[in-house]
Amino acid sequence: MSSPWDRIREDFPVLHQTVNGKPLVYLDNAATAQKPKTVIDALSRFYETDNANVHRGLHALSMRSTDAYEGARSRIARFIHAAEPEEIIFTRGTTDSINLVASSWGGANLKPGDAILLTEMEHHSNLVPWQLVAQKTGAKLRYLPVTGDDGLLDLSQLDHLLTTEVKLFAFTHISNTLATINPVAELCARAKKVGAVTVVDAAQSVGHMPLDVSEIGCDFLSFSGHKMAGPTGIGVLYGRKALLDAMPPWQGGGGMIANVDLFSSTYKPSPERFEAGTPNFADAYALGVACDYLDNLGRPEIQRHDGELARRAYARLAELPGIRLIGPPGERGGLVSFALRDVHAHDVVTFADQDGIALRGGHHCNQPLMKKLGLTSTARASFYVYNTPEEIDVLVASLRRILKFFGGA
Amino acid sequence: MSSDLTELYQQVILDHNRRPRNKGRLPTANRVAHGDNPTCGDQCHVYLRMEGDRIADISFEGSGCAISQASASLMTTQVKGKTAAEAEELYRQFHEIVTSGKEPEEISDLAAFSGVHAFPARIKCATLGWHAALNALKGEAAPATTETHSD
Numbered sequence: 313m314s315s316p317w318d319r320i321r322e323d324f325p326v327l328h329q330t331v332n333g334k335p336l337v338y339l340d341n342a343a344t345a346q347k348p349k350t351v352i353d354a355l356s357r358f359y360e361t362d363n364a365n366v367h368r369g370l371h372a373l374s375m376r377s378t379d380a381y382e383g384a385r386s387r388i389a390r391f392i393h394a395a396e397p398e399e400i401i402f403t404r405g406t407t408d409s410i411n412l413v414a415s416s417w418g419g420a421n422l423k424p425g426d427a428i429l430l431t432e433m434e435h436h437s438n439l440v441p442w443q444l445v446a447q448k449t450g451a452k453l454r455y456l457p458v459t460g461d462d463g464l465l466d467l468s469q470l471d472h473l474l475t476t477e478v479k480l481f482a483f484t485h486i487s488n489t490l491a492t493i494n495p496v497a498e499l500c501a502r503a504k505k506v507g508a509v510t511v512v513d514a515a516q517s518v519g520h521m522p523l524d525v526s527e528i529g530c531d532f533l534s535f536s537g538h539k540m541a542g543p544t545g546i547g548v549l550y551g552r553k554a555l556l557d558a559m560p561p562w563q564g565g566g567g568m569i570a571n572v573d574l575f576s577s578t579y580k581p582s583p584e585r586f587e588a589g590t591p592n593f594a595d596a597y598a599l600g601v602a603c604d605y606l607d608n609l610g611r612p613e614i615q616r617h618d619g620e621l622a623r624r625a626y627a628r629l630a631e632l633p634g635i636r637l638i639g640p641p642g643e644r645g646g647l648v649s650f651a652l653r654d655v656h657a658h659d660v661v662t663f664a665d666q667d668g669i670a671l672r673g674g675h676h677c678n679q680p681l682m683k684k685l686g687l688t689s690t691a692r693a694s695f696y697v698y699n700t701p702e703e704i705d706v707l708v709a710s711l712r713r714i715l716k717f718f719g720g721a
Numbered sequence: 722m723s724s725d726l727t728e729l730y731q732q733v734i735l736d737h738n739r740r741p742r743n744k745g746r747l748p749t750a751n752r753v754a755h756g757d758n759p760t761c762g763d764q765c766h767v768y769l770r771m772e773g774d775r776i777a778d779i780s781f782e783g784s785g786c787a788i789s790q791a792s793a794s795l796m797t798t799q800v801k802g803k804t805a806a807e808a809e810e811l812y813r814q815f816h817e818i819v820t821s822g823k824e825p826e827e828i829s830d831l832a833a834f835s836g837v838h839a840f841p842a843r844i845k846c847a848t849l850g851w852h853a854a855l856n857a858l859k860g861e862a863a864p865a866t867t868e869t870h871s872d
Contacts, residue, residue, distance in 0.1 A: 332723065658761060658786035659730075662840060666723045675762040688762050688784045718735070718787070 316608050317617075321698050323348040323605075334668030337703045342488050342516060342647050342694030343672055344538045347602075351541060354601040358594050366593045367567060381593040384600030385583070391603040392514075392533065393524040394550055401556070401583040402596050405547035406515040407437040409534030410482070412549055412586060413511055414441035416559045417532075418480065421509075424450030427477040429508070431456040431465055431494075432684055433487045436677040438513045442482060454478070458684060463490030463639040470499075474506055482511035486520070489676045489690065490639035491622060491647045493517075500529040509555070515539055519606060520646055520696075521615040531555055537595065541697075542602035546595035549586070556582035563588040614697055618646025621695040625704045632711055638685060647694035649676070652711075655718045657689040660711070664691075667710040728836030729843070730787065737791035742798050747780040752860055756783075756853030758845055763789050767797075767853040774804045776858075781850055788834075788843050793850025795830055805858045812851050819847045 321327055324346045329336050338346060358380065364373035366381045382397070389397040403409045422428070428442050432455050446453050454473050457466045465483075474481065481503040485496050500510045512533040517523060519540025525533055532555070537546040551559075561568055561579050565588030570578040579585045606614065625648045629635055634653035652660060657673030664671045673691045675682045682688060693707060747768035756765040763785030770778040779801050781793045796815075800808040815831050817823065822838035825831065837847045 656786040656790075658763075658843075658846065659788070662729070662786075662843065663726065666726050674760070679762065682762070688764070717730070 317613070317697075320609075321700075323350070324698050325349055325352070327698060331668040331670075332666050334666075337667075337669040337706050339693040339695065339699065339703065339707065340670040340672050341696040341699075342539070342692065344544070345519065345541050345696050346698065347541055347543070348605050350605055351543065351598050351602050355543060355594060355598045358597050363594065365590055377593055380597040380600075381591065384593075384596045387600035387603050388548055391523075391607070392518065392548075392550060393526050395526070396553065398581070398583055399550055399553050399556065401549040401551065401586045402591055403534075403547045403549050403586075404545055404592070405536035405538070406513060406534045407441075407547075409532075409547055409549035410438055410511065410513065411441045412562050413532050413534075413551070414445040416562045416586070417509065417555065418442070418445035418449065418451075420560050422446075422449035422451040422479060425477065426451040426479045427454050427475070428452070429454045429456060429473055429478045429481040429503075431483045432458040433463070433465070433490055433492065433678070433681050434482070434484055435488055435513065435515070436679070437515075438482055438484060438511075439680070442480075451479070456483070458490070458681065461636070461638050461685065462641065463487065463492045465492070465494060467495075470502060474502055474508065476506050478503070478506055478508045480511065481508045482513070484513040484515075485517035485523075486645035487639070487678075488516050488647070489649050489678045489681060489692065491644035491649070492640055493643060493645055496528050496530065504529065516645055516647075519602075519614075520611075520618055522611045525550055537599040537602065540599075540602055541605055542599035543595040546592050546599050548599075551582070553582065556586070559585075561585055561588070565589045567591070609697060617697060618695050618699075619644065621699055621701065621704065622646045622648055624701060625693055625695075625707070628704055628708050629711070632708070632715065634715070638687075638690065646696065647692055649690040649692045651687055651690045652715065655714055657691040659718070660691040660714055663714045663717070664707070664710050667706065667713075669707055669710055671707075725836065725839050729840055731833040731836060733795070733830055733833035734787060734791040737794040738787040741781075741790055741794040743780045743801070744782065744794065745780055746782060747778060749778065750780070752857045754853045754857035756849050756856070758785070758789070758849055761785065761789075761846070763846065763849055765789065765793050765850050765853045767793070767850065767857045769854070769857045771858075774806075776800055776803055776805070776808060779854070781853070783850070785849065786843075786846050788837065789846040789849045792834060792847045793853075795833070796850045796854060799829075799831065800854060808858060809855065812855060815851060816848065819844050 326346050362376040364377045366378045385397045385400045459466050503510045510530045512530045514535040518535040533550040538544040568588040636651045661671050661673035674689050749770045750768035752769040765783035768780045779797045819837040822835050
């Protein structure tokens with residue numbers, strides 16, 4: 313019986329090209345993933361046949377467009393096992409989603425004396441919004457430490473950090489630099505005991521593994537479409553309905569109001585309350601199609617595939633002289649970050665690019681984590697459904713040439 | 722190894738990267754400036770001891786890619802003993818080399834950076850140390866950043 317995995321690379325048009333004369337080896341999936349033809353075609357088809365502004369419109373195209381948009385909301389609710397579609401708010405992406413929670417929930421609920429608990433491995437997008445709201449409200453930031461190069465959260469510190477002053481605990485599901493898979497359900501359960509609201513950054517996890525918000529037990533969860541084979545510019549904030557309906561609007565405009573007078577307005581319930589202005593309905597529709605694509609492959613299978621590539625890459629890279637690998641050696645998400653003793657990450661990326669390999673080098677929006685580990689940058693290879701073990705061989709061969717070049721003479 | 726790469730990483734650059742000149746804090750400095758490249762995380766401090774209008778001594782500290790470190794190192798050797806105006810003229814020549822790829826008529830180690838022009842994303846690596854040095858010459862306390870300066 314044929315499997316959708318058999319000819320998976322044929323689903324992704326962008327893979328079939330050469331870069332600097334070499335076949336493209338795309339290993340920058342944690343930054344953004346490539347799109348299958350079904351998603352690209354869905355987007356064109358939508359613009360060619362159904363495009364019209366959503367809601368309010370009474371004509372045929374507007375109704376089709378609204379159905380596509382609201383259908384995507386339902387599809388995404390099912391994708392993460394939300395209780396109802398109204399718990400899905402469309403945003404521009406993970407960063408936008410976290411800023412929404414920080415401004416709206418944080419602005420209304422935090423006060424001096426309160427604490428916000430974060431972890432040392434957070435991406436800047438799950439760090440700077442909390443700094444901003446802390447400055448506005450007088451709440452203080454606390455950080456759950458990372459143990460070291462093995463990249464685990466130091467859970468032994470949780471008892472004395474997660475106290476009743478903590479009103480909100482925000483943490484990543486999978487670290488974009490360390491590849492650590494955090495015990496999110498346990499963290500949510502611990503937060504619940506002190507009455508803290510939880511915010512999970514699922515940018516690196518939702519397209520790579522099964523995800524069920526009811527099993528995780530989180531209050532909010534955010535992710536981006538473009539890292540899960542969907543379009544750029546569309547993302548999701550999941551929030552428990554009771555919390556969302558008690559939150560003030562974030563941005564004002566059309567679509568989010570019930571009634572407007574010259575000096576005051578009343579607002580719709582969620583999700584419309586948080587979707588001011590014309591929403592990004594075309595990309596939302598295509599994100600629903602991306603969910604179909606991923607579920608057809610099977611998310612347990614995707615997790616197995618990406619995890620196997622990451623562990624294989626970790627083992628092969630560990631053989632290189634002078635390499636420092638960060639993150640857990642065993643169970644990990646589908647990426648590997650490394651630093652070469654004598655070659656800076658940007659030189660690694662430039663050399664690899666000449667071999668057709670797309671890597672990322674830098675601080676990966678993790679400056680506090682880098683400082684903690686005594687690094688200024690790492691190079692990162694991140695994997696997705698279309699990557700192969702042979703591509704890891706190409707990467708290792710390229711890195712050996714780089715080491716020889718910088719080590720010689 | 723592609724020819725573009727060997728042009729980018731010429732021996733002069735590899736040598737300065739491996740054995741940076743004038744690296745470390747300069748205890749006698751009377752001017753200091755910091756440069757950073759926020760997207761890369763590259764950092765560069767430049768220390769100057771000015772005697773009148775002349776750069777009597779110079780050093781740099783920093784971390785970054787081979788291009789940025791070699792460029793800062795070579796920059797210190799080129800501007801030491803020069804006046805502020807001469808240093809600015811050298812930067813003008815250097816900038817022309819890294820953006821156009823044209824080598825200067827006079828023989829100069831700066832020509833080693835001509836390969837950078839084929840890698841536009843790396844031009845700001847090559848100019849980081851120079852930006853910091855020029856800011857130190859102007860006595861500006863604010864960090865130089867490659868994001869706000871034109872390369």
